[in-house]
Amino acid sequence: MIARVWRGVVRADAVAAYARYVDETGVAEYARTPGNRSAQVFTRDLGDGTAEILALSTWTGWDALRRFTGDDVDAMVLYPEDEKYLVEPPQLNHYDVRSHPGVAREVAEAFSAHRFADAYPFLSSDVTWVVRGGETRQGSDAVRAVCEQTLADLVGTRTDFLKFDTIADGDRAAVDTLARYTDPDGGVTVVASCDLYEFRDGALATITSYYAECPDD
The missing domain is CATH 3.10.450.50 (Nuclear Transport Factor 2; Chain: A,)
Known part of the structure; x- marks a missing residue:
């Protein structure tokens, strides 16, 4: 199983609105893609007027993830209003996930x-x-x-x-x-x-x- 972790930074006063936007765009598209197992959004106030937002999704494998990203799994998948909110370039990482025995x-x-x-x-x-x-x-x-x-x-x-x-x-x-x-x-x-x-x-x-x-x- 693969975990895809996308990280962005936005103004603290805009994080709630941006989290909703991420839910309506990226997370909704995750859920529609065969092979997606879960999708969650996390936010954290960084204390300097900005906030961190993480979009965590898990996938059954690389082939499933490519249905969402295209051939390049390391490519950012961005939406029209992302630039309106993001105050620095987003980051993206992938991880292998070990399933629990149950x-x-x-x-x-x-x-x-x-x-x-x-x-x-x-x-x-x-x-x-x-x-x-x-x-x-x-x-x-x-x-x-x-x-x-x-x-x-x-x-x-x-x-x-x-x-x-x-x-x-x-x-x-x-x-x-x-x-x-x-x-x-x-x-x-x-x-x-x-x-x-x-x-x-x-x-x-x-x-x-x-x-x-x-x-x-």
Whole structure:
């Protein structure tokens, strides 16, 4: 995972207005870019009539960041009114981020529980989803499309997890589930599934899914 830290200095009496502007421009564009995981703005009064503003964003990898910056990730991305506020040239730095050990478990459980939106920010741009006995999807857009279709298909359906077991170790996780789906007409389908997850540099790189329908005992 990559952290992008942009730093600017503005007049202290303008920092609130500029922070709003950064939210409406850069931060909003971060959020629209596939592969962005988070975006935050920090401000600090420097005590000399100026204030510091930091825009911190995290990304699943360099390819994701290039969707925002273009080919040159070290290039400043500026907006029309930036010069109106900034009192000195801005600075930009990038950092490698080490994910905490619980990330693999949290993301894997979210995905297997159909809480896909919680997992989307962690998808690598070239993520591969292999469904044994089914199709293979390549790339975050293709994976998201299947997830959104799954959610649409489940509208009105009640999902009860009869079993939900997770094993996670470093950059790998496995989730074993047994779920009962009750559709709006009362029809019941029981599915046993096992999802295997592999992470690379803090991003979800590979999903391998096994599933089978079971009798409703």
